[in-house]
C-alpha cells in the first residue's frame with residue numbers, strides 16, 4: 001500500500017511520541033516562531049536598507065504608534081505644543097512618527113513645507129485618516145485627487161475668487177450689523193459677558209449659510225449648527241462607531257445634515273423651475289452649483305452638490321469661528337492693540353463721511369484695515385484653526401537627503417512652523433507689529449499652500465475684517481481670565497467669558 005504524505009507526517013509525530021492535541025500545539029508554536037523570525041529579519045532588513053536615509057524619529061508602539069497621544073494632544077493648545085516640541089527637541093523639525101498604523105513624516109519649515117506644496121498633486125496627494133474620510137464623503141473638493149480635483153477647484157473658484165467675494169461685500173456687511181444687533185447690542189445692560197467662541201460660531205455659520213443656501217438665522221439654522229458641531233467633533237476622534245462615542249454621534253449627524261441638504265436641493269430645483277426663487281436665492285452658491293456648468297459643460301451631480309455643500313459649510317465656519325474667537329480673545333487681553341484698532345477704524349469711518357459715502361463697507365475700506373489684518377494674522381499664527389494636514393507620497397520621494405517611500409504619509413504642521421523661533425522671534429508673544437514685514441515664505445501656513453491652498457481665503461478675510469470693524473466701533477471688551485488656557489476640539493477656543501462694555505454713541 002502506498003504511503004501518503006499524511007501517513008509520513010503522522011509517523012513523524014508518532015516517532016516524536018506526541019499526542020494529537022500536543023501535535024497541533026507544537027505545530028502552532030513552530031509556525032509562530034518561523035513567522036516571528038521572518039518578520040524580525042524582514043523588518044531589520046527594511047530598517048537598515050535605508051537606515052540613514054529615512055527621516056529621524058521613532059514609530060513608537062507597533063501599529064498604534066502615537067495615535068492616542070496625537071488625538072489627546074489635539075484637545076488642548078498646550079498639549080499639542082508639548083507633543084510636537086518634544087519630537088522636535090529629540091529629532092529636529094523634520095521627523096517621522098506613526099499614526100493609525102501609518103508612517104508619517106512631519107515636514108520642516110520652510111524647506112519641507114515648500115517641497116510638499118510644490119509637489120502636491122505630482123509626488124503627493126491628499127490623504128484623510130479613515131474617520132475623516134468617512135465623515136467627508138467621496139466627492140467633495142477636499143477629497144478628490146488629480147484631474148478631478150483640479151477641474152472642481154477651477155469650477156468652485158469662480159464663486160470664491162476676489163471678484164466674486166467683492167460682490168458679497170455688501171451682503172456680508174449687512175448681516176454683520178444685523179448679527180451684532182441681535183446677539184451683542186440686544187442685551188439691555190451697558191455691560192455684559194459673553195463667550196467669544198459661541199458668538200463667533202453663530203456669526204460665521206450664519207454668514208456661510210446665507211452665502212451658500214440663503215438660510216437666515218433662526219431655530220432651523222441653530223439646530224443645523226448643532227449637527228455640524230457634532231460632525232466636527234468626530235473628525236479627530238477615535239474611529240469607534242459605538243453609542244456614546246464622538247465618532248458615532250458624528251456619523252449620525254452627517255446623516256441628518258445630508259437629509260437637510262437633499263431637501264434644500266429638491267426645493268431649490270422646484271423653485272427655480274417654477275420661477276419662484278427669491279432674488280437672493282437666485283444668486284447664492286447653491287443656485288450657482290445647480291445651474292452653472294463646469295468648463296467641460298457638465299453640471300455637478302446631486303451627490304457631488306451635497307458633499308461639496310457639506311464641506312463648504314463646514315470649512316466656511318469651522319475654521320473662521322476659531323480664528324475670530326481667538327482674535328477677540330487676544331484683543332481683549334491687549335488694551336494697547338484695542339486702542340490702535342479703534343484709531344484705524346475711526347479714520348476709515350471719518351474718510352467715508354468726508355467723501356459723503358454711505359455707511360456701508362467697501363473693498364477699498366477693507367484694504368485700509370492694515371493693522372487689523374496684522375492682528376488677525378498674529379492670532380492665526382499663535383492659534384491656527386488647523387493644526388496641519390496629511391498627504392500621501394504617491395511615489396518614492398527624496399527631500400534633503402532623506403527618502404520618503406511611496407505610501408508613507410507626510411504632514412505639514414502649522415504649529416511647529418508658527419512657533420519656530422528661527423522665523424518668529426519670541427514666538428509665544430502676541431505681537432502684531434511682526435507683520436510689518438512679510439514672513440519668510442512657507443513659514444506662515446494657516447491657509448495651507450500650493451494647489452490646495454484655502455479656497456475660502458478671500459471670503460474668510462473679508463468676514464473677519466468686517467466683523468472686527470463693527471465690533472471695535474461699538475464695544476470695548478476685556479478677558480475675564482487673562483491666564484485662561486486655550487482648548488482645541490480640534491478648533492482653538494476659550495470657554496470663559498469676556499466682559500463687554502457697550503460704547504454709546506458709536507464712534
Ligand code: HEM
Nearest residue numbers: 141142315316319320323389446447448452454455456460
Ligand atoms: C480663518 C479661516 C480659514 C482657515 C484658517 C482655513 C484653512 C484652510 C487650510 C489650511 C486649507 C488647506 C487644506 C489642505 O492643505 O489640504 C483649507 C482648504 C480649504 N478651505 Fe479653508 N480656511 C478658512 C476659511 C475657509 C472658508 C471661509 C471657506 C469657504 C467658504 C473655506 C473653504 C476651504 C476649502 C473648500 C478648502 C479645500 C481646498 C482644496 O482642497 O482644494 N475655508 N482651508
